[in-house]
Amino acid sequence: MIRFSLICEHDHEFEAWFRNNEDFDRQKKRGFIECPSCGTGKVEKALMAPAVSTGRKREKLALAMNEMQKKAIAELKALSEKVRQNSDYVGDKFAEEARKIHFGETEARGIYGEATLDEAKSLAEDGVGFMPLPVFPEDQN
Numbered sequence: 001m002i003r004f005s006l007i008c009e010h011d012h013e014f015e016a017w018f019r020n021n022e023d024f025d026r027q028k029k030r031g032f033i034e035c036p037s038c039g040t041g042k043v044e045k046a047l048m049a050p051a052v053s054t055g056r057k058r059e060k061l062a063l064a065m066n067e068m069q070k071k072a073i074a075e076l077k078a079l080s081e082k083v084r085q086n087s088d089y090v091g092d093k094f095a096e097e098a099r100k101i102h103f104g105e106t107e108a109r110g111i112y113g114e115a116t117l118d119e120a121k122s123l124a125e126d127g128v129g130f131m132p133l134p135v136f137p138e139d140q141n
Helices: 021-029 055-085 094-102 117-125
Strands: 002-008 013-018 043-045 088-091 111-113
Touching: 013 021, 088 094, 094 111, 094 117
Parallel strands: 088 111
Antiparallel strands: 002 013, 002 043
């Protein structure tokens, strides 16, 4: 499909899609193309700039993506900090404490700490809800 910019005898501009150039010519000859603003059938193709990707567009896109990434990282940092401020640190006893809370053996509360990959898999198999907190270089000081 090709999108053509069209213009009528009254300078109304509009766009329409066609299978190819011949399809446009056929429909025009049969009177099937009309201006949606005034209804005239005297319609021609308008000059159209091709949609070409430029280096500037790519640069703008890269800058926008970089800004989105910075914003996402800032939001993750804020979330991580909020969890750390409002939860109890249980260190390497995380899996044990999370399991106790899940099964009602201890009071429910927010916790964070460390778990091995095997401990995390075991928690998931037991249906214990948890999620890893992101660690940022400045967190490791």
